[in-house]
Amino acid sequence: MIARACAALGVALLFVALAAPAQAQDGVRHLKFSYGPIEIAPGQNTIELERNDQRPAVDGWIVGFRPNLVRKDGSVPRVDVIHLHHGVWINQLGPLFAAGEEKTAMIAPPGYGWRYRTSDDWQMNHMIHNLTPTPDTVFITYELDFIPDGAPAAQGIQEVRTAWLDTVGGFYPVFDARRGMGGRDRRFTYPDEANGAPPNRWVVPEDGALVGTGGHLHPGGLWTDLKLTRDGRTTRLFRSKAVYYEPAGAVSWDVSMTVTPPGWRVQLRRGDVLSVSGTYDTKRASWYESMAIMPTLWVPGGTGADPFTTDVDVPGRVTHGHLPENDVHGGGRLSGLPNPLELLSRPVAGKVAIRDFVYSRGDLSSTGRRGRPARVRKGRRLQFVNRDASGTIFHTITACKAPCNRTTGIAYPLANGAVDFDSGQLGFGPAGFTAAANRDSWRTPRKLEAGTYTYFCRVHPFMRGAFEVRAKR
Numbered sequence: 051m052i053a054r055a056c057a058a059l060g061v062a063l064l065f066v067a068l069a070a071p072a073q074a075q076d077g078v079r080h081l082k083f084s085y086g087p088i089e090i091a092p093g094q095n096t097i098e099l100e101r102n103d104q105r106p107a108v109d110g111w112i113v114g115f116r117p118n119l120v121r122k123d124g125s126v127p128r129v130d131v132i133h134l135h136h137g138v139w140i141n142q143l144g145p146l147f148a149a150g151e152e153k154t155a156m157i158a159p160p161g162y163g164w165r166y167r168t169s170d171d172w173q174m175n176h177m178i179h180n181l182t183p184t185p186d187t188v189f190i191t192y193e194l195d196f197i198p199d200g201a202p203a204a205q206g207i208q209e210v211r212t213a214w215l216d217t218v219g220g221f222y223p224v225f226d227a228r229r230g231m232g233g234r235d236r237r238f239t240y241p242d243e244a245n246g247a248p249p250n251r252w253v254v255p256e257d258g259a260l261v262g263t264g265g266h267l268h269p270g271g272l273w274t275d276l277k278l279t280r281d282g283r284t285t286r287l288f289r290s291k292a293v294y295y296e297p298a299g300a301v302s303w304d305v306s307m308t309v310t311p312p313g314w315r316v317q318l319r320r321g322d323v324l325s326v327s328g329t330y331d332t333k334r335a336s337w338y339e340s341m342a343i344m345p346t347l348w349v350p351g352g353t354g355a356d357p358f359t360t361d362v363d364v365p366g367r368v369t370h371g372h373l374p375e376n377d378v379h380g381g382g383r384l385s386g387l388p389n390p391l392e393l394l395s396r397p398v399a400g401k402v403a404i405r406d407f408v409y410s411r412g413d414l415s416s417t418g419r420r421g422r423p424a425r426v427r428k429g430r431r432l433q434f435v436n437r438d439a440s441g442t443i444f445h446t447i448t449a450c451k452a453p454c455n456r457t458t459g460i461a462y463p464l465a466n467g468a469v470d471f472d473s474g475q476l477g478f479g480p481a482g483f484t485a486a487a488n489r490d491s492w493r494t495p496r497k498l499e500a501g502t503y504t505y506f507c508r509v510h511p512f513m514r515g516a517f518e519v520r521a522k523r
């Protein structure tokens with residue numbers, strides 16, 4: 051799986067990692083690039099792949115990479131408005147760098163660099179998610195620390211490659227971490243605790259060294275582990291921890307991942323097997339479409355410490371603190387939305403359509419009869435259909451804890467209904483390449499007890515609704 055992801059470029063995703071800030075080196079240039087403009091459609095949540103000519107003009111070595119997402123005026127969109135799900139810088143069909151909302155910088159340890167040639171083929175894969183119905187225009191910006199061939203600092207530099215270690219593989223490598231999964235500790239580790247998870251291993255092709263790594267997770271994630279198996283023995287090489295600045299805890303993108311310290315060197319032998327796992331907190335909410343990936347710096351022929359005789363699993367460090375684009379946490383009372391538990395429900399004949407980001411019955415933003423919770427008899431199933439399912443607008447019906455009527459932000463609402471349900475992303479797109487469920491309708495679970503159920507759209511969390519299941523008399 052990992053090998054396939056690396057070699058074939060299957061991959062989607064993220065962000066990442068590694069070691070010390072760029073040292074002041076003789077001849078290091080700081081190059082700024084801006085990819086775009088990217089027109090962001092209302093509510094979009096699609097994955098794009100295009101040629102990228104925003105790159106150095108001469109051959110050399112890349113020793114540092116810092117990503118961001120900005121508007122034309124230079125402002126950084128709030129994460130609760132426009133969200134960089136991922137950008138992947140692809141070189142020669144393999145992931146070179148990646149960025150997600152955690153915006154981890156990737157810095158090579160001193161003396162190492164990624165080889166860059168102007169003849170390389172660069173592509174940009176990105177998934178930018180518009181959480182609102184308002185169109186926008188953004189640019190993916192990135193700063194490269196670059197040493198041109200011929201500069202003194204280019205002397206003796208060692209080549210690193212990005213080994214893309216992914217728990218899932220493919221262009222949209224996700225799994226669900228549902229509330230309560232993972233046993234008594236309510237910590238779910240994928241793939242270890244998932245039935246039928248695909249194999250996740252990279253067989254090291256030649257002797258060499260790892261010189262850095264860091265993890266990518268989604269909200270709810272606690273850590274990723276990089277493990278090495280040799281001759282039937284397994285040891286952990288590094289745990290990349292999610293350090294949440296989010297006041298509500300492990301529930302939002304207000305987070306930074308720890309990466310390896312600059313001196314981290316691990317000797318690998320040909321035939322060693324590397325694997326990655328990701329651990330999520332499932333006490334408070336379900337985390338749908340989650341990820342666990344560890345881009346790792348691999349140096350063929352390199353040398354380092356034997357991980358079976360030296361404890362290389364040292365504490366890491368974060369690459370940034372709280373970012374201002376994560377200031378809107380949500381959960382405030384002044385939303386203007388009613389408490390659906392206090393509204394009279396109305397029977398519904400037929401389907402609940404979703405059109406222009408509104409649930410046609412029971413939407414908390416609707417007034418009058420349309421805003422009253424849709425009612426069904428116990429044992430019946432309420433059907434939803436997404437009429438916005440053009441190429442780019444997907445919606446979900448996802449349970450949230452009642453009354454689910456507080457202000458929207460990066461930490462609210464959560465998928466924490468008293469009973470869990472989730473429709474998947476209703477809409478259409480290439481299978482395995484997008485988040486689309488490839489259907490436009492969904493029905494509520496048959497076995498719901500009498501009561502009022504509240505829900506939101508995971509893609510556009512300002513969308514809220516409610517329905518009532520009423521017992522037969």
Ligand SMILES: [Cu+2]
Nearest residue numbers: 445507509510
């Ligand atoms: Cu939606």
